[in-house]
Amino acid sequence: MVAPLLELERVTKAFYGQKVLSEVSFSIQPGEVFGYIGPNGAGKSTTLKILAGLITQFDGTVNIAGANVKTERNAAHALIGFMPQSCGFQNWRTVDSALDTLGDLSGVPADVRARRIPALLERFDLLAARKKKVKELSGGMTQKLGLIQALLHEPKLLVLDEPLEGLDPPSRQMLKDVIRERQRAGTTVLFSSHILSDVEHVADRVGILNRGEVRTTGSIRDLTKSFGLPTEVDVWFSAAPADTGFLRASTNTDVAADDERKPNEWRLTLAAGANADAVIHALVERTLAGGGRLRKIGVAEPALDDLFARYILESDRSAAVGGGSRGN
Amino acid sequence: MATSPTLRLVKDELYGFAKSKVMLVLWVILPLIAIAGYLLLRGNEKIGMDPDSKMSASVFMSLILSSLSGTVAALMVAVDLVSERQRKVFELFIIRPIRREVIIWSKFIAVFLVVTMACILSMALGIAIDTIRGDAFTSAMAYDTLKGMAQLVSVIGLSAAVGVICGVLARSILVAVLLILYGGQNLTIVPMLPTYLGVLPDQFWVFQAISLILILVLTFLASLAFRRSQF
Numbered sequence: 143m144v145a146p147l148l149e150l151e152r153v154t155k156a157f158y159g160q161k162v163l164s165e166v167s168f169s170i171q172p173g174e175v176f177g178y179i180g181p182n183g184a185g186k187s188t189t190l191k192i193l194a195g196l197i198t199q200f201d202g203t204v205n206i207a208g209a210n211v212k213t214e215r216n217a218a219h220a221l222i223g224f225m226p227q228s229c230g231f232q233n234w235r236t237v238d239s240a241l242d243t244l245g246d247l248s249g250v251p252a253d254v255r256a257r258r259i260p261a262l263l264e265r266f267d268l269l270a271a272r273k274k275k276v277k278e279l280s281g282g283m284t285q286k287l288g289l290i291q292a293l294l295h296e297p298k299l300l301v302l303d304e305p306l307e308g309l310d311p312p313s314r315q316m317l318k319d320v321i322r323e324r325q326r327a328g329t330t331v332l333f334s335s336h337i338l339s340d341v342e343h344v345a346d347r348v349g350i351l352n353r354g355e356v357r358t359t360g361s362i363r364d365l366t367k368s369f370g371l372p373t374e375v376d377v378w379f380s381a382a383p384a385d386t387g388f389l390r391a392s393t394n395t396d397v398a399a400d401d402e403r404k405p406n407e408w409r410l411t412l413a414a415g416a417n418a419d420a421v422i423h424a425l426v427e428r429t430l431a432g433g434g435r436l437r438k439i440g441v442a443e444p445a446l447d448d449l450f451a452r453y454i455l456e457s458d459r460s461a462a463v464g465g466g467s468r469g470n
Numbered sequence: 471m472a473t474s475p476t477l478r479l480v481k482d483e484l485y486g487f488a489k490s491k492v493m494l495v496l497w498v499i500l501p502l503i504a505i506a507g508y509l510l511l512r513g514n515e516k517i518g519m520d521p522d523s524k525m526s527a528s529v530f531m532s533l534i535l536s537s538l539s540g541t542v543a544a545l546m547v548a549v550d551l552v553s554e555r556q557r558k559v560f561e562l563f564i565i566r567p568i569r570r571e572v573i574i575w576s577k578f579i580a581v582f583l584v585v586t587m588a589c590i591l592s593m594a595l596g597i598a599i600d601t602i603r604g605d606a607f608t609s610a611m612a613y614d615t616l617k618g619m620a621q622l623v624s625v626i627g628l629s630a631a632v633g634v635i636c637g638v639l640a641r642s643i644l645v646a647v648l649l650i651l652y653g654g655q656n657l658t659i660v661p662m663l664p665t666y667l668g669v670l671p672d673q674f675w676v677f678q679a680i681s682l683i684l685i686l687v688l689t690f691l692a693s694l695a696f697r698r699s700q701f
Binding site: 332 | 568
């Protein structure tokens, strides 16, 4: 089995006696994209700051490619590219100067910097702003610059703290594309967000952090299952069948609840144990038999953010009664 | 090839400080004020000066600089450190594989150098004025000026070290300024104490030695505090 690139073991951190992280443990395999999800104040930034070496006083162990961030700091941090939630640059610096210095400090040779900086600026549509002072950039541009500085030395592990926050939709899409590009190039990516739908289509696995504890880790699909929500099926007719009784929960035992959201648009909640494929097949047959025509039929995509909010609320409730579950 | 982190940061900080508004004050306005002050005050009876005073421009300049340069150096570095910490500038440096104290040392060296250069410039201006006015710049005067300059450099170094430690410890600019004005600046008197108390006779070398020790101790303590800082 391949050794994990990042390993956190029982990481605990308290500020002024108040625990912010409580025995957080998880690992990330090389080349994986890991979404670190949690509501505001859950401890995401604290975890990432520990990885990046901004917080050095904590209990537990953090290893990056086998290098301990406490005892082999430089070796560990040569492997990381970190983009903080908000990036600060010296007022007098131009975009070029900021990147050149940060690249130099990361050990990137001058000739490589001279090639890589313009290429990255172009990738992020910042080449025209190359000679501008950083303080003249907009918030979104500064955020992109923050990402570029994290990519400059082509790190093995890219750690991004709320990278999508404050970006416009095209920039968000661009950033998701960059994450996928980096993954294809073999980079392991860990990024935090408080919005579950942000990590959808990007993260291979997610970890959910709440009140300083990692509640669960797994793929989005696994998490959706673990939320324990019933399967829903969307049925849209272009012409409804003569009798729609087979859609009703009162007459169809496979359907636990029915909701005609608009004329000819239904959402059916399947009963526990019902096989979605079999139900869809039956619905198609009965529609056609009843003279109806289908526009769309299929399993409804869960509203991830709603699920996440419910999950957090439930985990808060169980924590309040002392029964929080911790996954890994 | 990647350069040494300290050298790279010192070079950058020098450039940054040299372009800052404070340096405009130090390099242009301060010498101008000193010259104006010299021309206006020289021989002014109303302020108790001898009308036949032969105070040279270079001596006047060194008096002005010694009273201002230390405070300016301390405030410059402290305000810079606090403000960059507040704007999260250090985070992007700390996450890189460099020793944290490099950041502190580079600030100290850069401020020390720019303020020292500004002082040398003002002194040179004073000497130039004396020469234009026909006052001969004798070898004895040159020796005294050099000696005075060496002491001034020590004061600047000590003040910059005080500024560094205040800047690392304070969490707001106001606190840093108050710490410097009401606490830190008193430290610059320490090298003069043996002379005042009559303990050691050779004041120049004692002053220089105590200053150097204090500079090293203060900057080391500041580096230690910065290394333990949580961001």
